[in-house]
Amino acid sequence: FLSKFTSYFGSSINIDEVSKQFHEQLISKNVAPQTARQILDRIKNQLKGKSVTLANFKKALVDELTKTLSPNVSTDLLYDIKAKANRGRPYVISVVGVNGVGKSTNLAKLAYWFLQNDLDVLICACDTFRSGAVEQLKVHVNNLKALNANMNSNAKIDIFEKGYGGGDHVVATAKAAIQYGATEKFDVILIDTAGRTHSNAKLMAPLKKFGDAANPDKIIMVGEALVGTDSVEQATNFNNAFGNKRNLDFFIISKVDTVGDLMGTMINMVMATNVPILFMGTGQTYTDIKRLNVKTIVDNLMR
Amino acid sequence: MVLADLGNRLKGALSSVSSGSDDEIAALLKDISNALIENDVNFKLVFRLKENIRQKIDTDSFKSDTVANKRKKLQKAVYDELVALVDAYEEPPQIKKLSASSTTAKGKKKLVKKRESHVIMFVGLQGAGKTTSCTKLAVYYKKRGYKVGLVCADTFRAGAFDQLKQNAIKANIPYYGSYLETDPVKVSAEGVAKFKAERFDIVIVDTSGRHKQEESLFSEMVQISEAILPNQTVMVMDGSIGQAAEEQAKAFKEASDFGSIILTKMDGHAKGGGAISAIAATKTPIIFIGTGEHVADFELFKPSSFISKLLGIGDLQSLMDH
Numbered sequence A: 001f002l003s004k005f006t007s008y009f010g011s012s013i014n015i016d017e018v019s020k021q022f023h024e025q026l027i028s029k030n031v032a033p034q035t036a037r038q039i040l041d042r043i044k045n046q047l048k049g050k051s052v053t054l055a056n057f058k059k060a061l062v063d064e065l066t067k068t069l070s071p072n073v074s075t076d077l078l079y080d081i082k083a084k085a086n087r088g089r090p091y092v093i094s095v096v097g098v099n100g101v102g103k104s105t106n107l108a109k110l111a112y113w114f115l116q117n118d119l120d121v122l123i124c125a126c127d128t129f130r131s132g133a134v135e136q137l138k139v140h141v142n143n144l145k146a147l148n149a150n151m152n153s154n155a156k157i158d159i160f161e162k163g164y165g166g167g168d169h170v171v172a173t174a175k176a177a178i179q180y181g182a183t184e185k186f187d188v189i190l191i192d193t194a195g196r197t198h199s200n201a202k203l204m205a206p207l208k209k210f211g212d213a214a215n216p217d218k219i220i221m222v223g224e225a226l227v228g229t230d231s232v233e234q235a236t237n238f239n240n241a242f243g244n245k246r247n248l249d250f251f252i253i254s255k256v257d258t259v260g261d262l263m264g265t266m267i268n269m270v271m272a273t274n275v276p277i278l279f280m281g282t283g284q285t286y287t288d289i290k291r292l293n294v295k296t297i298v299d300n301l302m303r
Numbered sequence B: 001m002v003l004a005d006l007g008n009r010l011k012g013a014l015s016s017v018s019s020g021s022d023d024e025i026a027a028l029l030k031d032i033s034n035a036l037i038e039n040d041v042n043f044k045l046v047f048r049l050k051e052n053i054r055q056k057i058d059t060d061s062f063k064s065d066t067v068a069n070k071r072k073k074l075q076k077a078v079y080d081e082l083v084a085l086v087d088a089y090e091e092p093p094q095i096k097k098l099s100a101s102s103t104t105a106k107g108k109k110k111l112v113k114k115r116e117s118h119v120i121m122f123v124g125l126q127g128a129g130k131t132t133s134c135t136k137l138a139v140y141y142k143k144r145g146y147k148v149g150l151v152c153a154d155t156f157r158a159g160a161f162d163q164l165k166q167n168a169i170k171a172n173i174p175y176y177g178s179y180l181e182t183d184p185v186k187v188s189a190e191g192v193a194k195f196k197a198e199r200f201d202i203v204i205v206d207t208s209g210r211h212k213q214e215e216s217l218f219s220e221m222v223q224i225s226e227a228i229l230p231n232q233t234v235m236v237m238d239g240s241i242g243q244a245a246e247e248q249a250k251a252f253k254e255a256s257d258f259g260s261i262i263l264t265k266m267d268g269h270a271k272g273g274g275a276i277s278a279i280a281a282t283k284t285p286i287i288f289i290g291t292g293e294h295v296a297d298f299e300l301f302k303p304s305s306f307i308s309k310l311l312g313i314g315d316l317q318s319l320m321d322h
C-alpha cells in the first residue's frame, strides 16, 4: 500500500490527501469509518501547522494505534485475585456480550488458565436461556477436570447450575453460586451469561440487575474480531449497561484467528470505551488465549 | 427495522436532490457511497455501484429532463443498483414432497422416478447461528406440511448435540445425533440414511463452525459433504460481520459450493453490509434472514422488497414498470 507514496517519502505532503488514503487503509482492515476518522483527526491536530513528511505522518499513526491498544490500567488479573484473597468471598468474574461471540468458550479458557495457576474455580451457569448452554459448560468442566487430573494439580474445578429459567432465575442462580463458592472456599467464580443484542433494551436492562446483585470484581465483555462497524455500538452499549457507577473492566477479543490481518475491531471497541483488552482468543482449544502483542497488531493494521 | 440507519441515510440523500444539478448529483453519490461504506459494504463494490449510477444518468435525455423526472430516474437507478447488490438472480431449489411422487395424468397413474429426501447441509463460521437457523428452517418447512428431520453432525463443540436436541424437542421435530461418536462424517451419514429410509421429505444437517485459516476443518466439511451428498448447502452468515466476510465467504464457496445464504442477527442494528459484500462476491442468493433468537424470528428474503423497505418507497418496482 505504501509503495504509492515512496516517491515522495521525505518531502512534505498534503495532509488531507494522505489522511484520506490512510482512512481507506484502516477501513479495509475493519476499522469503523467513524473510528478511523477520529484517529486521523487526532493526528491532523498534532501535525497542524508543521511541515509533515509521509514518514512523520506514518509514525504518528503507529504511535496513536499503539497508544490505543496499550492498556492504561493493570491487566495483571492473577495479582489482583491474590491481593483480594482474604475477603471471605471468592473473586467473581462475569463475561457478557452479544450472541455467539465466544463468551462460554473463553470463560472455559480462563478457567483453564486459573487452574494452571493453582486457583480453585467454580463455573456458574447463568445463561439460563439458550438451549444447551448449561450442558455446554458441563462438558467444559468435565474436560477441565480430566486435564487437571493429568496435570497433577491440587486446584479444583466445579460447576454451579440451577437449570434453565427466565425472570429472576439468573440473579438467584448467581447469588446462590457466590454463597456456595464462599462456603466451599473457591478462589474464583466465573459466571457465564446469555448472549444478547446490544440494541435491545428489553435484553440489556437485566444486565444492570445482574451486575448489582452479583457485584462482580471484573466484568469482561467478549467481542469478536469478525464483527464490523457494529462493534463500536456493541462496546458502547455494553459499557453503559451497568449503570453510571459501573463500567466494563476488560475486553477479550475472540476469533482473532479467523480474520487474518483485519484486526480493526480491537481498535473500534477500545476507542469507543477506553476499556483495555485483557486477552485475545485465537482458537477453539483451552490454550488459545493470548496476551496482546501490540506491535504485531499495529504492524498488521499498517501493512 | 433491519438496516434502519442505512435506510434513513439513503432516503435523506435522495430527498436532498432538488434541482438535479451536477453538483447535487455528485453530493448524492458521495452520500450514498459513504453510507454504504459505513455499513461495512466493501469499497470496490461501492465504487462500482457509484460508477453504474453515474453511467445510467449520463444521457442527454436525463440532462434535459424535468427536475421531477430526474429525481424519479435517480431514485430508480439507486434502487436498481442496490437490488443488484443483494440479488444473485437465482432461485433456491423448490422442494417437492415425497408423498406426491406419483401423480396422475389424464386419469392414468403416471410412474415418476422414485424421489429421495432433499438433504440440506448447513455450513458457516463459528457462532454464526447455524444450529439456531437449522431449527428455524425445519419449523418453516414443517408448517408447510413437509416431514423434516434434523441431524447433528457437530461432534466438536461442547454441548452441540444438547443444543440441537433441546431446540428440536421444543419444536417437535425428529432429530438424530450421538453423544459418543466423535466422527462427524459417520454421524451425518447415519442420520441422513436413517431419515431417508423413513421417507422424510427434508433432512437438515447441522455442522460445526469452521474458518478458512484452519485447513483440517475445511477438509472435514468436504468429507461430510461427500458422505451425505446434499441437494442444497446453506451458508449461515452473521449480519454484523465486517471486512472479513468476503474472504471467508469465497473460501467456503470454493470448498463447499454453497447455493444459498441465511443472514442472521438482523434484529437490532446489524448493518448487513459485510454480508452484502460476501453475497456479491459469491453470487449466491440470501434465502432467509434471522431476526432474533426465537424460532419464529425468521423471514423469507426478497431482494426487491428488502431494498424497497430499506428506502421506504413501497414497491417501487411495480410503480416503475407501469
Ligand SMILES: Nc1nc2c(ncn2[C@@H]2O[C@H](COP(=O)(O)OP(=O)(O)OP(=O)(O)O)[C@@H](O)[C@H]2O)c(=O)[nH]1
Pocket (backbone or CB within 6 Å): A097, A098, A099, A100, A101, A102, A103, A104, A105, A106, A127, A130, A133, A193, A194, A195, A196, A254, A255, A256, A257, A258, A280, A281, A282, A283, A284, A288, B126, B127, B157, B209, B211
Ligand atoms: N476460531 C475461533 N472460534 C472461537 C473462538 N472463541 C470461541 N469460538 C467458537 O465460537 C463459537 C461460539 O462460542 P460460544 O462460546 O458458544 O459463544 P457464546 O458467546 O457463549 O454464545 P451464546 O452463549 O450462544 O451467546 C463456538 O463454536 C466456539 O468454539 C476463537 O477464539 N477462535
Ligand SMILES: Nc1nc2c(ncn2[C@@H]2O[C@H](COP(=O)(O)OP(=O)(O)OP(=O)(O)O)[C@@H](O)[C@H]2O)c(=O)[nH]1
Pocket (backbone or CB within 6 Å): A099, A100, A130, A195, A196, A197, B124, B125, B126, B127, B128, B129, B130, B131, B132, B133, B154, B157, B160, B207, B208, B209, B210, B236, B264, B265, B266, B267, B289, B290, B291, B292, B293, B297
Ligand atoms: N439476536 C439473534 N441471535 C441469534 C440469531 N440467530 C442465532 N442467534 C444466537 O446466536 C448464538 C449462536 O447461535 P448458534 O446457532 O449456536 O450458532 P452456530 O453457528 O451453530 O455456532 P457454532 O456451532 O458454535 O459454530 C446463540 O446465542 C443464538 O441464540 C438471530 O437471528 N438473532
Ligand SMILES: [Mg+2]
Pocket (backbone or CB within 6 Å): A103, A104, A105, A127, A133, A192, A193, A194, A195
Ligand atoms: Mg454461551
Ligand SMILES: [Mg+2]
Pocket (backbone or CB within 6 Å): B130, B131, B132, B154, B157, B160, B206, B207, B208, B209
Ligand atoms: Mg452450532
